[in-house]
Amino acid sequence: MTSPQDPPPGDDPSRREAQWASQQPPPGPPLPPPYEQAPYAQSGQKPAGQLLSIIAFVCAAISLLFIPILFGLAGIGLGIAGHTRGETLGKWAAITSGVTMILGMVIGFIVVSNMNA
Structure with a gap:
């Protein structure tokens, strides 16, 4: 019978040590963490830029x-959506849409009131 300290038959302790040594990483400075891409650049897609603000x-x-x-409210909504996505012109697009909506209603009121006169 074999004692618990004896290796199993056919097992060479020097070969085990050589395999263990070959699996260890070489000594040296620690490796940097793996590179991670930004979430918007996955699968080759580019960020939209100022698309919502332009629209x-x-x-x-x-x-x-x-x-x-209709178009004033759509512009305000798109401007706010662009601003929440980080577009620099989103806030100004929403403000411009609100102002032109009011001006458009005033112009429309003037045109309609002059047509009936």
């Missing part, structure tokens, strides 16, 4: 002459 400015310009309530 809000277009809605602001349209609301000056056509359906001010």
Whole structure:
């Protein structure tokens, strides 16, 4: 019978030590943490930039002459959405849309009141 300190038959202790030594990382400075990409750059996609703000400015310009309530509110909503996403022009697009919506309603009121006169 074998004692618990004896290796199993066919097992060479020097070979085990050589395998263990080859699995250890080489001594040296610690490795830096792995590189992680920003969440918006996954799968080759680029961030949208100022897209919502630009569309809000277009809605602001349209609301000056056509359906001010619809396009003005759409511009305000897009400007606020752009601002919450971090677009620098989002706040200004929402403000511009609100102002042009009011101006568009005033212009519309003037045009309609002059048509009936």
